[in-house]
Amino acid sequence: SSELTQDPAVSVALGQTVRITCQGDSLRSYYASWYQQKPGQAPVLVIYGKNNRPSGIPDRFSGSSSGNTASLTITGAQAEDEADYYCNSRDSSGNHPFGGGTKLTVL
């Protein structure tokens, strides 16, 4: 199955560390990518590959993977990190599903 599962909502205190997870069988074979989306805006790529950040993405964002779970970690969360986060990967058939998304609240 190429389905990717995310927790619907996660919260973190300002300045603390938060991990957002994405589970799926395809993650045993393929990396996940992560996207941040703020209201009314297009998604923005924040992590891809093993743990790569596009230019302009703060280094408090990092990615990791183990078994069937990929994780996005924000170390020292800021108020501007409050957003929806989506994971994406692929399967052996060339399907590229997104996870259902995680709403991050910074308290």
Added chain:
Amino acid sequence: QLQLQESGPGLVKPSETLSLTCTVSGGSISSSSYYWGWIRQPPGKGLEWIGSIYYSGSTYYNPSLKSRVTISVDTSKNQFSLKLSSVTAADTAVYYCARHNWNYVHFDYWGQGTLVTVSS
């Protein structure tokens, strides 16, 4: 800087065909290693990959939409297009086009998105 811009009707009647075009500027759609994809997002819901195309015309589609979707490319205009047939209200969404890095499995450049409403 690569830019993508979606264009097309914002209102489509039920049972008709939704047609959108994505114009790529600041780079060539014929670049190797990159596919070009369509993603949509119904109001208040998550992202859904629709499909992707290589400049040669090779395509991959979401199995759940495959019977209704056609993605094509026009390299002379640096554009790619989406057609979704037999639309219903469930196809109402913001439609995004994006550059799709196939080898490293990510979408790195996105258009701003365009809202398409299906209504009579």
